[in-house]
Amino acid sequence: MADSQRSKRMLMVEDEAGDARLLQLAMRQSGFSAEVDHVWDGYEALEHLRRAGLQRQSAARPDLIVLDLKMPRLSGLDFLRLIKQDDDLRAIPVVAFSSSLLETDVRSAYEFGAAGYLTKPTDFQELIDMVNVLGEYWFRLVRLPHND
Numbered sequence: 647m648a649d650s651q652r653s654k655r656m657l658m659v660e661d662e663a664g665d666a667r668l669l670q671l672a673m674r675q676s677g678f679s680a681e682v683d684h685v686w687d688g689y690e691a692l693e694h695l696r697r698a699g700l701q702r703q704s705a706a707r708p709d710l711i712v713l714d715l716k717m718p719r720l721s722g723l724d725f726l727r728l729i730k731q732d733d734d735l736r737a738i739p740v741v742a743f744s745s746s747l748l749e750t751d752v753r754s755a756y757e758f759g760a761a762g763y764l765t766k767p768t769d770f771q772e773l774i775d776m777v778n779v780l781g782e783y784w785f786r787l788v789r790l791p792h793n794d
Contacts, residue, residue: 654680657708688720715744730759
């Protein structure tokens with residue numbers, strides 16, 4: 647299947663149920679064109695990615711990871727550091743999606759290999775607009791590597 651016709655896939659790593667629901671609702675309302683898998687923390691995300699790699703199921707491997715930074719068990723920054731050190735996973739772009747405005751968090755995310763840093767908006771329409779731009783950029787404009 648040609649890359650432009652292939653279904654795009656995103657992995658959302660978000661431990662707050664309310665934030666996850668709002669992001670999913672914003673995606674539906676914006677017409678977001680990617681299939682979305684949701685996991686609750688960095689450990690679940692690692693399991694998800696490694697399972698997809700072991701089974702060589704490119705459909706389960708995401709084209710983009712949207713990552714909350716402040717999570718229990720394995721923080722987003724620790725998860726980011728781990729996957730960017732993994733030869734099989736490092737090419738997957740990761741966008742940090744956090745409520746943190748701390749410069750140290752922004753700097754750390756980029757130093758650990760984030761492709762971008764988005765601050766969670768407090769207004770739902772702003773979230774829809776952000777999702778539109780995210781989808782347009784990552785799934786229409788940017789050329790992503792094949793998952794095989």
